[in-house]
Amino acid sequence: MAEHSIPVLFSEEEIRDRIDDLAHRIAKAMTGDLMIVALLRGSFMFTADLIRALYRVGVHPQIDFMTLTSYDGIHSTKEVTINRDITEDVRDKQVLVVDDILETGRTLRYAIDVLKERGAKDIKTCMLLEKPGKRDVVAHADFVGFTVPDKFVVGYGLDYDNHYRELPYIGYLDIH
Ligand code: IMP
Ligand code: MG
Numbered sequence: 797m798a799e800h801s802i803p804v805l806f807s808e809e810e811i812r813d814r815i816d817d818l819a820h821r822i823a824k825a826m827t828g829d830l831m832i833v834a835l836l837r838g839s840f841m842f843t844a845d846l847i848r849a850l851y852r853v854g855v856h857p858q859i860d861f862m863t864l865t866s867y868d869g870i871h872s873t874k875e876v877t878i879n880r881d882i883t884e885d886v887r888d889k890q891v892l893v894v895d896d897i898l899e900t901g902r903t904l905r906y907a908i909d910v911l912k913e914r915g916a917k918d919i920k921t922c923m924l925l926e927k928p929g930k931r932d933v934v935a936h937a938d939f940v941g942f943t944v945p946d947k948f949v950v951g952y953g954l955d956y957d958n959h960y961r962e963l964p965y966i967g968y969l970d971i972h
Contacts, residue, residue: 802960802967805949806942811966812845814941818922819849821939822892826920830857831889833882835864835907837961838896841953842924842941846894857892860884862910866903876906887915896954897925897944901935908935925949925966942966 806814834843847859863880893907904921911919922939927946948971950956951963960967 802950802963802969804965805944805947805968806952806966808964811941811952815842815845815849816852818939818941819846819853819855822850822920822922823853823855825938826855826890826892826918828890830855831884831886831891832857832859833886833891833893833907833911834859834861835893835895835903836861836880837863838953838955839894839924841961842896843894846922858884862907864903864907866900866906876902878910885914886911888917890918891916891920893919893921895921895923897927897949898923898935898937898940899927899930900932902933904935904937905933924952925954944968 832843832847847857850857860882862878862882864876865879866876891911893904895904898904908919920938921936923937924941925944926937926940927944947968948956949966949968950960951965951967953961955961956969
């Protein structure tokens, strides 16, 4: 589990540049009051950097967190459940859902449906990573950091069995 054994997919510099770019695009597309709903735990590092990049381009969102579980080890389970809910009211709000990676789409679809049901007025989605060709349900990412190959990625918040989240870069594991 030594850090040096995890090959780099995207470096700290690449991530920083890409997040600045995302912040510009979000600022353009989402004017007015904004509420960010970050899906934990995988998105915590991305969210922290994204909201500071948003600050630099003049966006000052409200922020809340929701913990959803859909994943067990390296195989996606079918069921998504809320482990910790948001405490803010999203009714009539413009909401940006932020998550680490879009794979089958189940997690994102579930989050969108919950927020819609609660009356959010406009929901957009920002994903750090997207794995193409793995979608089981329709879930659209409006803003995407990077497209990744079909590897199990870790670091920068993403985990394998709750390890590797602390890596400042995005790497991958040679399992599968
Ligand atoms: P989905 O519901 O299948 O789209 O999966 C989304 C969730 O699965 C993400 O929020 C991650 O927590 C987890 N996940 C999917 N692929 C990976 C990966 O390659 N590395 C780490 N976590 C992953
Ligand atoms: Mg996750």
